[in-house]
Amino acid sequence: MKRIYILLFSLALASCGKSEKNTETAIEQVTSNNTITITQSQFESEKMELGTLSEQSFNETIKTNGFIDVPPQNRASVSTFLGGYVKRTPLLIGDKVKKGQLVVILENTEFVEVQQEYLEVTEQLNYLKTEFERQQTLYNEKITSQKNFLKAESTYKSSLAQYNGLRKKLKMMNINPTSVEQGNISSTINIYTPIQGYVTKVNVSNGTYVSPSETIIEIVNTDHIHLELTVFEKDILKIKKGQVIHFKIPEASNKVYKAEVHLVGTSVNEKDRTVKVHGHLEDDEKTNFVTGMFAEAEIISSTKKTLALPKEAITEVDGDYFVLVLKNKNEGVYTFDTLKLEVGKQSEEFVEVTNISDLKGKEILTKGGFMLLN
Known part of the structure; x- marks a missing residue:
C-alpha cells in the first residue's frame, strides 16, 4: 500500500514539473516572436475591447498665471476731503453695504468754521447784491460815476464766487447748505459709500485722526469678477480676443473653471517683459471667488x-509606448502583435499617434492591453 502512495506522489510531482516547463517555454516563445495569444473566454472575462485610430482634437496651450480681480469701477477707497477725528464707524471687514450707506462719522472744529464762513458770506451777499443793483441803476441814469459802479460790481461778484465755492464745499462734506442757512451748524460730517459691495479693509477706529490723503475703508463689488493674467512677451502674439481659458485656484481646489479672453494688453512691462490679459469668467454669478x-x-x-x-x-515601458495590434482571430483564439508607438500631444483621454501608417486599417486592443503587456 505504501508503494502505491509513493508512486502516485511521484507521478504528481512529475506532472507539475512538466506543466511549469511548458509554461516557461510558452512565455519564451511569446517574447521571441513579439506576439501574445489569448482565448475567447479570456477576452470576454477580462472585458477586453477592440478599436481603431480615431480623429481627436488637441489644443495648443499657453500656460500662465494671475489672480482674481474686479474692474476699477467696482472698487472704492473711501476717504475724506477734510481731516477729522473718527466719532463712529459701524462697519467691519466682510460687511455687505449698499450704495449711499453710512461708512464713518468724523468730527472737527474746522467743519464748524466752514459753516460759519458760509453764513457770513450769505448775509453779506444780500447787501452787496442790493448795492450792486442800486449802483447799476444810478450809473444807467448817469447819476453816479463808472468807478463806483465797477467797484460795487466787483465786490458783489467776488462775494458771489466765494458763496458758490463754500456752498459746493458744504455739499462735498455732505452738509446741506439750506440747513446751515437756517442756523443749524454741526461739528460732524457723515461719509457714505459710493458703491455697493463688501468691506475689504477698515483702516480706522474710534478716535483716530483721518487726514484727507488716507483711505478710511475699502469696498469691493464682486458682481463682476474677472481674471487678470500675466503672459510673457514671447507668447502674446498667439493670444486673441475670444480664446478659451481654463483655470483653477490651486490653493482652494483642483476644479477647473472656464473663462474667455476679453482684452489683451497693448504694452510690455519693462521689468519682467510681460503683458496683461483680461479674461471674463463663465457663469461668474455662480462662483464665490475672493x-x-x-x-x-x-x-x-x-x-x-x-x-x-x-x-x-x-x-508605457521604460519611456517607450506600446500597443497590441490584432494579427488574426482563428477558432476563438486572438493573436496580437506588440507594436511600438511614436506619440505626440496628449489630452486627458487620448494620445496623438505620429506613426499612423503602421496602424491604418488595423484593429487595436483598446481595453485590457496593460495587463497583457505587463
Whole structure:
C-alpha cells in the first residue's frame, strides 16, 4: 500500500514539473516572436475591447498665471476731503453695504468754521447784491460815476464766487447748505459709500485722526469678477480676443473653471517683459471667488485634429509606448502583435499617434492591453 502512495506522489510531482516547463517555454516563445495569444473566454472575462485610430482634437496651450480681480469701477477707497477725528464707524471687514450707506462719522472744529464762513458770506451777499443793483441803476441814469459802479460790481461778484465755492464745499462734506442757512451748524460730517459691495479693509477706529490723503475703508463689488493674467512677451502674439481659458485656484481646489479672453494688453512691462490679459469668467454669478486669489491658467491658442488612441490602449515601458495590434482571430483564439508607438500631444483621454501608417486599417486592443503587456 505504501508503494502505491509513493508512486502516485511521484507521478504528481512529475506532472507539475512538466506543466511549469511548458509554461516557461510558452512565455519564451511569446517574447521571441513579439506576439501574445489569448482565448475567447479570456477576452470576454477580462472585458477586453477592440478599436481603431480615431480623429481627436488637441489644443495648443499657453500656460500662465494671475489672480482674481474686479474692474476699477467696482472698487472704492473711501476717504475724506477734510481731516477729522473718527466719532463712529459701524462697519467691519466682510460687511455687505449698499450704495449711499453710512461708512464713518468724523468730527472737527474746522467743519464748524466752514459753516460759519458760509453764513457770513450769505448775509453779506444780500447787501452787496442790493448795492450792486442800486449802483447799476444810478450809473444807467448817469447819476453816479463808472468807478463806483465797477467797484460795487466787483465786490458783489467776488462775494458771489466765494458763496458758490463754500456752498459746493458744504455739499462735498455732505452738509446741506439750506440747513446751515437756517442756523443749524454741526461739528460732524457723515461719509457714505459710493458703491455697493463688501468691506475689504477698515483702516480706522474710534478716535483716530483721518487726514484727507488716507483711505478710511475699502469696498469691493464682486458682481463682476474677472481674471487678470500675466503672459510673457514671447507668447502674446498667439493670444486673441475670444480664446478659451481654463483655470483653477490651486490653493482652494483642483476644479477647473472656464473663462474667455476679453482684452489683451497693448504694452510690455519693462521689468519682467510681460503683458496683461483680461479674461471674463463663465457663469461668474455662480462662483464665490475672493478678489486676490492666485490662479493658474491655460489659454487655448489653437486646436488641431489628428488621429489618436485612448490612453487606456497604450502601455508605457521604460519611456517607450506600446500597443497590441490584432494579427488574426482563428477558432476563438486572438493573436496580437506588440507594436511600438511614436506619440505626440496628449489630452486627458487620448494620445496623438505620429506613426499612423503602421496602424491604418488595423484593429487595436483598446481595453485590457496593460495587463497583457505587463
